[in-house]
Amino acid sequence: MDKMLDFRTVREATAGAKWQGLFEYHWPAYVQWYLSEGERERPGYLACYNAVRQYMPELLDTYRTLCDLAGGGDLSARFLSLYQPPPYITGCSQAVLARPTSTLLVRNYDYPPELCEGTILYTHWNERRVIAMSDCLWGVLDGMNDRGLAVSLAFGGRKAVGVGFGAPIILRYLLEFCDSVPEAADVLSRVPTHMAYNITVADAAGRYVTAMIGPDHRAIIRRVPVATNHQKRIEWYAHALASETLIRERQLSILVDDEATTEQRLIAAFASPPLFRHDYRRGLGTVYTAVYRPRSGGAQYHWPGMNLNVSFDDFLEERITVRYGTGVLHSG
Numbered sequence: 001m002d003k004m005l006d007f008r009t010v011r012e013a014t015a016g017a018k019w020q021g022l023f024e025y026h027w028p029a030y031v032q033w034y035l036s037e038g039e040r041e042r043p044g045y046l047a048c049y050n051a052v053r054q055y056m057p058e059l060l061d062t063y064r065t066l067c068d069l070a071g072g073g074d075l076s077a078r079f080l081s082l083y084q085p086p087p088y089i090t091g092c093s094q095a096v097l098a099r100p101t102s103t104l105l106v107r108n109y110d111y112p113p114e115l116c117e118g119t120i121l122y123t124h125w126n127e128r129r130v131i132a133m134s135d136c137l138w139g140v141l142d143g144m145n146d147r148g149l150a151v152s153l154a155f156g157g158r159k160a161v162g163v164g165f166g167a168p169i170i171l172r173y174l175l176e177f178c179d180s181v182p183e184a185a186d187v188l189s190r191v192p193t194h195m196a197y198n199i200t201v202a203d204a205a206g207r208y209v210t211a212m213i214g215p216d217h218r219a220i221i222r223r224v225p226v227a228t229n230h231q232k233r234i235e236w237y238a239h240a241l242a243s244e245t246l247i248r249e250r251q252l253s254i255l256v257d258d259e260a261t262t263e264q265r266l267i268a269a270f271a272s273p274p275l276f277r278h279d280y281r282r283g284l285g286t287v288y289t290a291v292y293r294p295r296s297g298g299a300q301y302h303w304p305g306m307n308l309n310v311s312f313d314d315f316l317e318e319r320i321t322v323r324y325g326t327g328v329l330h331s332g
Contacts, residue, residue, distance in 0.1 A: 008317070015125060082136055095200075096256070103295055184209075196215070197213050209222060
């Protein structure tokens with residue numbers, strides 16, 4: 001049976017009725033996921049609040065505002081902190097193409113479509129405008145701010161789980177308060193994560209890094225333009241084999257190292273195997289391709305047969321319905 005997902009672009013500068021509507025729509029599914037291991041496995045509100053205050057204090061005002069919009073309940077406030085959420089596993093490929101006149105961050109998000117929120121959210125909650133693919137209602141899977149910083153996450157391919165935040169809230173923090181790769185690298189070095197992730201960051205100046213973060217080691221930050229689903233070495237062999245992480249990494253490395261590779265060639269590669277994956281039954285199929293241009297402030301989202309172009313100056317609210325296996329059904 002084909003799987004379907006609605007993608008929506010939502011613009012709301014200050015969090016209000018639109019965000020509240022998203023919360024009310026998605027909360028029943030999120031609360032089921034959040035309590036999937038039992039409520040005792042999730043930290044209490046005070047621990048969640050204190051963790052945000054300690055590691056991301058600039059985000060506290062936004063966090064309080066969203067908690068209020070969510071109804072001010074204990075459980076929703078704990079969830080929205082994204083502090084020690086249940087573990088989850090994605091695929092994903094991401095690469096930066098840095099050229100003298102342009103910088104491009106491209107990524108494929110590989111995950112079960114039915115578990116993807118599908119919201120492209122344009123906000124101005126703090127000093128920076130942000131366009132991002134939302135996760136957990138305000139976290140970020142990938143996105144860009146108007147200062148020219150672009151970010152993307154991929155699962156790090158390790159089973160380690162510890163004390164820390166889900167990566168989407170860390171990416172939100174980067175986009176809300178960082179302007180450059182060096183600033184983002186400092187944050188990634190100090191904010192703890194509950195699982196292993198590879199975070200690729202690029203900026204308008206052409207700088208880029210990939211941070212290999214995890215709960216059981218200090219962040220490894222390298223000037224590497226590509227990332228898939230392993231870190232320094234393969235540790236989870238079954239996942240590495242199923243996700244073809246080494247094959248995808250090699251493909252991307254060849255592309256970005258080739259001076260003849262154009263933006264169009266790189267983007268096209270993400271639309272074909274091995275980067276584009278059809279393994280939806282095992283939760284490793286490609287849900288969307290995102291392209292961020294931090295110098296111009298433009299973003300593109302790609303599905304078979306359909307492209308969506310947005311920017312900070314041109315962002316319309318619309319819906320695209322995708323049927324996985326047969327492409328886009330319609331948009332409107």
